Amino acid sequence: TIKRPPENPPPRPPPEARKK
Amino acid sequence: GPIILQTYRAIADYEKNSKNELAVSAGDIVDVVEKSEHGWWFCQLKNKRGWVPAAYLEPIDSPDEPEEADPNYEGELYIIITGYTADQDDELTLKEGESVEVIHKLLDGWWVVRKDETTGYYPSMYMQKSGEKS
Numbered sequence: 001t002i003k004r005p006p007e008n009p010p011p012r013p014p015p016e017a018r019k020k
Numbered sequence: 021g022p023i024i025l026q027t028y029r030a031i032a033d034y035e036k037n038s039k040n041e042l043a044v045s046a047g048d049i050v051d052v053v054e055k056s057e058h059g060w061w062f063c064q065l066k067n068k069r070g071w072v073p074a075a076y077l078e079p080i081d082s083p084d085e086p087e088e089a090d091p092n093y094e095g096e097l098y099i100i101i102t103g104y105t106a107d108q109d110d111e112l113t114l115k116e117g118e119s120v121e122v123i124h125k126l127l128d129g130w131w132v133v134r135k136d137e138t139t140g141y142y143p144s145m146y147m148q149k150s151g152e153k154s
Contacts, residue, residue: 002054002062003040003070009143010059010073010129012108014032016046017075017128 025051025064028077042070050077058145059129075128088127095121095134102146112140119150 028051030044042063044050050063050072060071079087103115112135114120123139124132130141 005056005058005060005062005071006038006041008038009104009145010075011034012130012141013075013128014034016032017078 025053027080028052028061028063029080030072030076031078032076034072034076036070040071042068042072044072044076049080052077055127057125057129058143059127073128075130089125091124091132093123095123097150098122098133098147099150100142100146101148102143104143104146106140108141110140112138112142114142120147122147 027049030046030048030050032046034044036043042065044065048065050065052061052063053069054062055074059074061074061077063070063072098120100114100116100118100120104113106113112133114135118135120133120135120142122131122133125144126132129144131144131147132139133142
């Protein structure tokens with residue numbers, strides 16, 4: 001069973017993601 | 021036939037903030053069960069399951085077709101259903117009921133939107149396509 005997604009938006013991409 | 025789940029790698033540590041989320045550490049390999057349009061992906065890690073931010077995941081074997089849609093500079097009309105105050109300087113502050121043009125729908129759930137002359141990021145979860153019932 002897939003639980004309900006969180007109500008708040010996800011965080012912005014971490015610094016590691018922006019290095020790309 | 022068997023359901024083949026897509027495998028992703030966590031690129032950074034992520035701490036849970038709510039009950040249904042899944043904490044991951046950089047380098048963890050997860051199977052993605054479902055991708056929500058708002059940047060949360062339901063993942064499986066060993067015997068644990070929960071929602072992980074797509075922004076923290078990268079594909080293991082680069083998929084043949086790009087996952088992200090191309091930008092649409094004409095813009096698609098959306099209505100703000102939940103107000104939000106910018107936390108970073110590349111984000112927008114908008115109020116419920118305002119309309120915006122969506123330019124780029126990014127997988128991490130933060131879409132590029134335009135309001136009059138200003139462009140910036142806004143949570144897709146807080147917007148709804150104009151003319152659609154929630």
